[in-house]
Amino acid sequence: MHPRAARVAPLAIWLAAVAACLWILLARTSVTADLTAFLPRAATPAQELLMGQLRDGVASRLVLIALEGADAPALAASSRTLARRLRDSGAFGYVANGESTAARKDRDVLFAHRYVLSPAVTPERFTEQGLRAALERTLERLASPLGPLARSTLAADPTGETTAALARHLERHPPRLREGVWFDAAGGRALLAAETRTPGYDLDAQAAALAAIESAFTAARAGPQVRIVTSGPPVFAVAARAAIEADAWRLAALAGGGVALILLLAYRRVALVGFGVLPVATGMLAGISAVSLGFDIVHGITLGFGATLIGEAADYSTYLLASRARSETLAATAQRVWPTLRLAVLTTVFGSLAMLASSFAGLAQLGLLLFVGALAAGLVTRHVLPALAPQRWAADAPPGCLSPARSPPPRTSPDAQRRSCRSRSPLPSRSSACGTRRSGRTTSPP
């Protein structure tokens, strides 16, 4: 091939691939933080229900709110206004603070689903005997202080299922009412419960809902002394994520800084550090794009673990750069170390196949990301980095302390290759990597 074409072709392919990946990333990749992708696939309806509830159940969407710091009338007024604002905001499917308007809505729900919710509904209930007993019970209710309720539902609910469902509902002891709204037992806090419309795993939406509660409260409170306390799974989830994010950023910055520092000490050139990042960055990009194409949505955790696993590809460029001898072009180095590098890439790629076959959606995504990512990083190291390297590097001394390069290595002899690998590996990781491969080869008879 013409040397110029040999230089341009990989670059053109690489740039086109990166552009395509970027397009996929921006146009069709959606990331979800749903943790349940890493739980086993549900096998029974009960498990399916549990998974659904974990992911998006009422419990995962319920925000508990307490108002405190003022006297009961002020708290009750704040509770009413806050509840109204939250209901009007449309972000909440259900806002309860004990007000009777809301209680009527609850009763309407009980009424609408009376045959499902009533504990009295059994097949026997609708036999002649069962119906007679039920109707007699209804007659007794008409004679009791519950009469007005029994009468108002009589035509639509002659067997009294609404009352039966209501009785069971009431046994769960709702909070005490003061000034017409829920208060805690001590009477110092007005209580509300709000159920977000957005799913429990959508933490951005949950954070937005919590912010909406805060702002509604600021507008609704009866005085500056009224304080708000929120709790519940959405609050925990958002707070936990914030803590994890802060930790992750701090640790990533520390680790990234440490790696950059070591590479900088080794290469003694900022440009080379940036150069070395290209394979792994390309690999990550390609991996995410592949997952995005292969699955509907990309899990946030896949990205997290994927970035960790594919970090191994950061070493590919280090093999290449560290193996370069004085006056050697990077292309020559790449050609020389390719068998070793190829082995490293292929072990990773085949290792990822096991994950790819997993029935856990999250693990399968990880496998695909690693498969495509390691392959892309390897190819970029082999073909793109040499093509990108400025020609003048050939004339330069090999970078940094990694390459004392006592003598230019012969390019053909594998024996010399092994020697050079041993001789210019002052870094522990490099020397161990070389060491394993060397020992692998030396076991074969000469």
Place this chain on the structure above:
Amino acid sequence: MGGARGRRAPLSGGAAAALCLALLAAPGAPRAAAAFDLERLMRELAAREAATVRFEETRHSDALREPLVATGELRYRRPARLERRMLTPRAERYTIDGGAVTIERDGNERTFALDGLPVLRVFVESIRATLAGDLAALRRHYQVLFAGQREAWTIALLPADAALAEYVTSVRISGSGDRIERMETLETSGDRVVTRFVPVSPPAPGPAPASATGRSG
């Protein structure tokens, strides 16, 4: 009572008010006896420590072939305890004390918060507040009208809060002196519930033996 069972449309609030005023005016009691008014009646009612009466409650409803009759005993003890012990058609006891209601039936006892069963306030806020002579409580839930004199008085209650107005059009309580004799509730369903009260053995200081055995059973 047959005529009362005819199909009726639920009365609107305004119509009910007019009806009550007409009913109140009916006895033709001149307001001359200004000495006895609502406040005075309430003070006299409030002076009683406890009251025990037998009741006979008749529900007239177009949903029923014949009026439904319930009988039993109603016991009130200051400040906020009201016990309604139904004997027929079935033994059942409602005890309302403060904000809690206990329902006892077939040997099972269940206690709820009164707040959870707003419908009970129809019963509680009318008869308990009247027995307690608690005018403020009555006025929290009803518009209160009064007519008559000590020997024959009538209080008309028109629901002022939405939870009660959902079930009740009007309540009319009549009595003599510090005794309540009759209560008539007009429900939004069109049903009319008439309760007659008859005093049990004059001043009952403690729980009557009959009810004591009833309680243990």
